[in-house]
Amino acid sequence: MKKIAFIGAGSMAEAIISGLVTQRVIQPANIFVTNKRNDDRFNYLAEQYGVTTTRSLQPLLQDADLVVLAVKPKDILETMQSIKGYIREEMLLLSVVAGVHTSSLEGIANKQFSIVRAMPNTSATVGKSATALAANGHTKESQLQTAITLFETVGTVAIVEENQLDAVTGLSGSGPAYIYYLVEALERSAETIGLDSQTAKQLILQTLLGAADMLQKSPKTPAVLRKEVTSPGGTTEAGLKELQAHQVQEAFIACVQEATEQSKRMGDQISKELAKYVVPQ
Ligand SMILES: NC(=O)C1=CN([C@@H]2O[C@H](COP(=O)(O)OP(=O)(O)OC[C@H]3O[C@@H](n4cnc5c(N)ncnc54)[C@H](OP(=O)(O)O)[C@@H]3O)[C@@H](O)[C@H]2O)C=CC1
Ligand SMILES: O=C(O)[C@@H]1CCC=N1
Numbered sequence: 492m493k494k495i496a497f498i499g500a501g502s503m504a505e506a507i508i509s510g511l512v513t514q515r516v517i518q519p520a521n522i523f524v525t526n527k528r529n530d531d532r533f534n535y536l537a538e539q540y541g542v543t544t545t546r547s548l549q550p551l552l553q554d555a556d557l558v559v560l561a562v563k564p565k566d567i568l569e570t571m572q573s574i575k576g577y578i579r580e581e582m583l584l585l586s587v588v589a590g591v592h593t594s595s596l597e598g599i600a601n602k603q604f605s606i607v608r609a610m611p612n613t614s615a616t617v618g619k620s621a622t623a624l625a626a627n628g629h630t631k632e633s634q635l636q637t638a639i640t641l642f643e644t645v646g647t648v649a650i651v652e653e654n655q656l657d658a659v660t661g662l663s664g665s666g667p668a669y670i671y672y673l674v675e676a677l678e679r680s681a682e683t684i685g686l687d688s689q690t691a692k693q694l695i696l697q698t699l700l701g702a703a704d705m706l707q708k709s710p711k712t713p714a715v716l717r718k719e720v721t722s723p724g725g726t727t728e729a730g731l732k733e734l735q736a737h738q739v740q741e742a743f744i745a746c747v748q749e750a751t752e753q754s755k756r757m758g759d760q761i762s763k764e765l766a767k768y769v770v771p772q
Contacts, residue, residue, distance in 0.1 A: 492516060492557060492637060494521045494556065496524075496552055496555040496559070497522065497525070497558075497640075498551075498562060498574065498722075499560065500536055501526075501532075501562075501572075503587050503611065503615065504561040505614075506611075506620070506645055507641065508512075510618060510641075511641065511644050513618075513644070518690050520543055521541065521542055522540070523551045523555065524544060549577075553577070556581060556637075557585060557637060558582060559587070559641075560585065560587065564588055564589060564591055564761055567765070568764075568765060571599040577585065583634040585605045585607050585609060585641065586609065587608075588663065589714075589754070590757045590758040590760075590761050591608075591609070592653070593606040594627075595761070595765040597627075598766070605626075605629045605631065606626045606629070607627075607634070607635060608624070609638065609642060610664045611645065611664075613667050614667055619646050620646030622642040622647065622649070623650070623655070623663070624651070625652060625653040625655070657751050657754040658751050661747045661748070661752075662747055669743070676693045681694075715759075
């Protein structure tokens with residue numbers, strides 16, 4: 492990677508920039524960043540990571556073989572209309588924008604080009620994102636490899652078909668929130684059983700980290716690992732009975748399904764909106 496241009500300088504852009512700089516994938520000065528108006532953000536990113544900031548599209552996009560699109564879905568139309576004149580055949584557009592289909596991006600730009608869509612999650616901030624990538628038909632193998640290299644600086648990467656990205660969004664895109672929700676419940680439960688919050692926090696965090704490590708390192712399935720904790724007639728069995736009575740597994744399944752459906756609904760809505768601006772061939 493000789494030069495990368497980031498359009499959008501928010502939290503997702505910063506997580507990726509941090510990964511690239513920390514792992515020395517590219518010289519920081521060759522990471523070009525733009526945003527809409529936030530000067531403080533420019534100063535912070537330049538000072539913290541040594542990246543080059545500019546609001547001028549020519550220096551941002553000329554010679555950039557990789558352009559990372561990291562704006563909110565509501566800003567995608569304005570952004571694509573402003574950059575479409577700079578899109579070149581050898582350029583790869585890497586979009587982290589949730590719900591915006593590659594066909595919409597090509598439609599607004601009125602040209603066919605290489606696009607990889609990514610669905611990372613916020614754990615990219617600490618280098619632990621579970622990211623899924625989907626490439627459109629124009630993307631070369633070497634360009635997909637570039638996208639993989641980029642996202643491997645902030646975690647793990649899976650390759651999926653574009654039509655699976657809604658499921659990825661429902662599972663791992665939103666996933667950190669489900670885990671935080673569970674931790675909130677455990678913290679509340681600690682209060683009710685008389686543990687002070689500092690002690691409870693430490694116990695919960697280490698339990699979570701330990702279980703995640705077991706899942707990663709042990710060849711055993713989650714069900715087997717669960718059974719190993721559960722002594723017959725013991726405490727775990729008593730606790731799990733309550734979870735079953737409250738249909739907690741079913742609730743999680745419904746949660747992921749509903750998040751996936753919402754991702755589809757939002758994607759359809761954005762596609763419909765953007766279709767108005769697609770230039771007819
Ligand atoms: N949060 C999550 O869990 C996940 C989010 N995503 C996706 O990542 C994307 C980025 O999210 P996030 O980083 O949180 O967003 P932020 O709101 O933090 O950042 C958005 C950035 O876009 C800039 N921007 C807006 N309009 C333009 C424009 N016309 N030209 C240039 N820059 C512009 C903003 O600039 P300024 O501040 O100056 O207005 C800002 O720097 C979203 O599309 C989201 O769907 C993907 C996976 C997970
Ligand atoms: O909640 C959302 O819509 C976004 C997409 C994935 C995570 N956050």
